[in-house]
Amino acid sequence: MSAVPADAVFRALADPTRRRVLERLGRGPATVSDLAKPFEMALPSFLQHLRMLETAGLVSSTKVGRVRIYRLVPERLKLAEDWHARQRRLWETRLDQLDDLLKTLKESES
Amino acid sequence: MSAVPADAVFRALADPTRRRVLERLGRGPATVSDLAKPFEMALPSFLQHLRMLETAGLVSSTKVGRVRIYRLVPERLKLAEDWHARQRRLWETRLDQLDDLLKTLKESES
DNA sequence: GGAATAGTTAGTCATTGACCTAACTATTCC
DNA sequence: GGAATAGTTAGGTCAATGACTAACTATTCC
Structure with a gap:
């Protein structure tokens, strides 16, 4: 299977630590140690997250002096959201079809 | 970290094969071999997906004779969708706050 | 009852993910 | 310039994931 860009996004979202980081960044940019503070984890482990x-494109960072600042890239999250939206559309179409079927059956009863 | 139920959902979504299966099931229930057909994969590998x-609660199955039928459990997908919605709300709140800040700055200029 | 079909179980293997410690580099601040 | 701070790299462990083949069970159909 070819690894579409969406894959990296979904895989990135699959970890609770990373989701919490995204939630935090939703409230504005932050440095590495800011972000790391709430977690018990050793720094190198956290950096991996x-x-x-960043490789999933969900966040971006710039280094300012010895500090690195991370910020959210919300457009990227849309990839996952869009999938959900498509999926929901599909599902709802199907319910409509079932509806139609039931209606047809009811009508043919009389 | 305690494994919340959402975790299993996100991890399940992290694989393209599994997402394609969900897309297929969005169009209605299907048997194991129906589902497996589009994939090159050996059956046992596919079964693992x-x-x-199923353990993520995204699909459910029942066995009818020697055939097993899978169907979507759409409520479960909502767990992930809700996360996105919350995340988007957060992000938009933040943009509003930036807006307010900019407005305030502009006003104090005059 | 025997062959074909549908799914299942068992066991192996390579890769990746999530964590760790120890040691290092680069910057800032006194 | 030396100490403190902020982040980085290297290297290692361990469990989980994603795939395979081979062999098995349960059902249906002739």
């Missing part, structure tokens, strides 16, 4: 988020 | 989807 940040790297994964 | 189905099992993962």
Whole structure:
């Protein structure tokens, strides 16, 4: 299977730590140590999560002096949201079809 | 980290094969071999994906004779959708706050 | 009852993910 | 310039994932 860009996004979302980081970044940019503070994890482990988020394109970072600042890239989250939207549309279409079927059956009863 | 139920859902979504299965099931229930047909994969490998989807609660199955039928459990997908919605709300709140800030700055200029 | 069909179980293997410690580099601040 | 701070790299462990083949069970159909 060819690895579409969406894959990296979904895989990035699959970890609770990373989702919490995204939630935090939803409230505005933050430095590595800011982001790391709420987690018990050793820094290098945490950095791996940040790297994964960044390669998925969900966050971006810039280094200012010895500090690195991360910010959300919300457009990227849309990839996943869009999938859900498509999926829901599909599902709802199907319910409509069932509806139609039931209606037809009811009508042919009389 | 305690494994919340949402975790299993997100992890299940992290694989393209499984997402395609969900898309297929969005168009209605199907048997194991129906579902497996579009994939090059050996059956046992494919079954593992189905099992993962089922333990995540995203699909359910019943066996009828020697055939097993899978169907979508759309309520479960909502867990992930809700996360996105919450995330978007957060993000938009933040944009509003930035807006307010900019407005305030502009006003104090005059 | 025997062959074909549908799914299942068992066992192997390589890769990736999630964590760790130890040691290092680069910047800032006194 | 030396100490403190912020992040980075290297290297290692362990469990889970994604795939395979081979062999098995349960059902249906002739």
